[in-house]
Amino acid sequence: MDILDYAFMQRALLAAVLVGITAPAVGIYLVQRRQALMGDGIGHVAMTGVGLGFLFSWSPVWMATLVSVLGAVFMELVRWYARTRGDIALAMLFYGGMAGGVMFTSLAPGGSTSNLSSFLFGSLSTVSASDVTAICVLAAFVVLVTVGLRRQLFAVSQDEEFARVTGLPVRFLNLLTAVTAAVTVSVAMRVVGLLLVSALMVVPVAAAQQLTRSFAATFAIAVAIGVSVTIGGTVTSYYQDVPPGATIVLLTIAAFIALTALAAPLARRRARALAASHPGDDPAECAIPASRKAGDTVGA
Secondary structure, three states: OOHHHOHHHHHHHHHHHHHHHHHHHHHHHHHHOOOOOHHHHHHHHHHHHHHHHHHHOOOHHHHHHHHHHHHHHHHHHHHHHOOOOHHHHHHHHHHHHHHHHHHHHHHOOOOOHHHHHHHHHOOOOOOOHHHHHHHHHHHHHHHHHHHHOHHHHHHHHHOHHHHHHOOOOHHHHHHHHHHHHHHHHHHHOOOOOOOOHHHHHHHHHHHHHOOOOOHHHHHHHHHHHHHHHHHHHHHHHHHHOOOHHHHHHHHHHHHHHHHHHHHHHHHHHHHHHHHHHOOOOOOHHHOOOHHHHHHHHHHO
């Protein structure tokens, strides 16, 4: 029977495509800001939201979104105002998020920590119709921010001081990036899992950077890699009965290794082509400075 004959696989594949788009779209800004592990920290905080969802019989996706957004805002406030002791505050936030998730899930009626497994590592069969609706809404927000404000977010990610001088609202954009990352974690937790979502934010971007340094090209290639590995991992998980989150992350790492191996000979070929296009140029260490050349001309 065809894989698309099952309603739960239709939902899982739709969620996988949305995760493949949103995670690298946010991750490219986190990589530029050198905050590659931010998604991992937010994933820990989101566990408390999942536990509260079980405890109050609310949607774990929406509750995780609310709690992770609050956690992301707190992380940005710590980065602004508590630079010297901020690492301690963040550590307590991350570990407290994990502990809160386990505690609230255990206190929920009929709750068990085994209920967290599908949120920690992803699960195909647990993606419900209401989850798909929530994921679609949240993914639309992420795409709107990361594409619609790409110039502003890129400027802030590259150089905050320069962005501030040009008149950009740097703190608001930093806060918006953190909130968007938190929303992305909630989008991805059903497919990849809270503990593995950070890899899907970072590794496709790092893989794309092996081939290009252009922001637009890196963005496009990273999203293409994200969509490819999430679909591939979801399909593999269905046919081989393996965890989808782990499968997706391993495929992402394999893509990074393959592109890294491909990038080295391409770089050497470009270097040889550049050297061949300027055969008469002096080597850099033997070149005569322009000032000397001008002086010789005047003296002559």
